[in-house]
Amino acid sequence: DAGVIQSPRHEVTEMGQEVTLRCKPISGHDYLFWYRQTMMRGLELLIYFNNNVPIDDSGMPEDRFSAKMPNASFSTLKIQPSEPRDSAVYFCASSLQGGGHNEQFFGPGTRLTVL
């Protein structure tokens, strides 16, 4: 298996532009998580899905952020408009089940720089 795939790996954009980050979870996994990692705030859970349905979006910082999962093999995280403080590494992770022990498999991340 290729693991969790994220694209792009690096994104540089200007303030005010729309940014779309993409994730392909591991085939057969029921859960998909979006995280943001910064030096100041560490690793933050933004939102997670179960069977394509958002379960908890309380970590989404503000209305500029939105996430979708139109099918089991694809999710997007969109920032519109982007701001310099959105600069971070964004990780997508997936897992097989929620109950019991469930290992989250992380993608390589997208490093976003907003100028």
Added chain:
Amino acid sequence: GEDVEQSLFLSVREGDSSVINCTYTDSSSTYLYWYKQEPGAGLQLLTYIFSNMDMKQDQRLTVLLNKKDKHLSLRIADTQTGDSAIYFCAEKADSWGKLQFGAGTQVVVTP
């Protein structure tokens, strides 16, 4: 709400043992985890422990759990340069599979 705390930095000499400590606040957590993040990469599960266990050993890794004090530790025996990374402690935060991560401990192994 839940809060997981870790020390931020640990320096250790190659060949010595490393001990990374973590405290958590949710006494109902069923699983506790240690993840490793190497530079430029995502997190990778190292090991986990179920809450009814006190200790788990896996090759060079030993996890100790003190439920009374809500304290979790990870011991790495014979630390190697390849063990240099950030180590995250995490607890299972809900029945759906959400994990609450600590801030991570940067481990630097010196020759």
